[in-house]
Amino acid sequence: SAVISQKPSRDICQRGTSLTIQCQVDSQVTMMFWYRQQPGQSLTLIATANQGSEATYESGFVIDKFPISRPNLTFSTLTVSNMSPEDSSIYLCSVLRGGTDTQYFGPGTRLTVL
Amino acid sequence: DQQVKQNSPSLSVQEGRISILNCDYTNSMFDYFLWYKKYPAEGPTFLISISSIKDKNEDGRFTVFLNKSAKHLSLHIVPSQPGDSAVYFCAASVGGGTSYGKLTFGQGTILTVHP
Numbered sequence: 001s002a003v004i005s006q007k008p009s010r011d012i013c014q015r016g017t018s019l020t021i022q023c024q025v026d027s028q029v030t031m032m033f034w035y036r037q038q039p040g041q042s043l044t045l046i047a048t049a050n051q052g053s054e055a056t057y058e059s060g061f062v063i064d065k066f067p068i069s070r071p072n073l074t075f076s077t078l079t080v081s082n083m084s085p086e087d088s089s090i091y092l093c094s095v096l097r098g099g100t101d102t103q104y105f106g107p108g109t110r111l112t113v114l
Numbered sequence: 115d116q117q118v119k120q121n122s123p124s125l126s127v128q129e130g131r132i133s134i135l136n137c138d139y140t141n142s143m144f145d146y147f148l149w150y151k152k153y154p155a156e157g158p159t160f161l162i163s164i165s166s167i168k169d170k171n172e173d174g175r176f177t178v179f180l181n182k183s184a185k186h187l188s189l190h191i192v193p194s195q196p197g198d199s200a201v202y203f204c205a206a207s208v209g210g211g212t213s214y215g216k217l218t219f220g221q222g223t224i225l226t227v228h229p
Binding site for chain 1: 146148150155156157158159160163165203205207209215216217218219220221222
């Protein structure tokens with residue numbers, strides 16, 4: 001497995017502001033992903049964070065709203081831009097090591113937008 | 115289109131008995147399946163997985179069964195313990211290509227194990 005940390009663990013933000021969430025892994029991983037879990041819903045993949053290039057976004061998610069960076073093999077950030085109450089969710093990063101099929105998840109960031 | 119479905123929102127079981135959590139999928143391209151457990155305020159914790167080339171995988175108290183013809187998998191927990199009380203998510207992925215690593219999750223089943 002991998003030790004994954006996320007910062008912040010939770011935040012309460014005002015409408016129209018932006019929040020950047022950090023994901024740090026204790027060792028190099030091949031792939032990093034960002035998921036969202038809206039209240040009462042399942043987990044939905046936002047995008048795959050690609051090291052050194054633009055992230056790959058899933059249908060319904062765009063770079064202007066959720067810019068992602070991955071400067072190296074152990075770190076990634078997700079920004080939730082111009083927030084609205086509908087963005088209130090738990091945001092989770094996950095990682096996948098080369099040659100394996102099992103994703104491991106961070107503890108999540110609980111975001112509340114007022 | 116919900117490609118992975120967990121039709122039971124909740125399940126209540128007595129300690130020591132068997133818990134059976136079910137999951138159905140519609141995408142025949144899925145070839146790898148995982149179960150995660152999630153406690154409140156924590157990220158999902160990996161439990162057990164199964165490849166489509168198998169029909170059963172066992173790890174301690176946890177066994178996952180895969181029925182490809184029915185597009186159905188189940189997680190058996192024997193014996194159930196109060197610490198197993200959590201939300202259980204079924205997830206599926208397509209190996210290789212541009213979909214590699216993308217997990218599609220079910221809605222989750224809340225398991226409550228009573229002492």
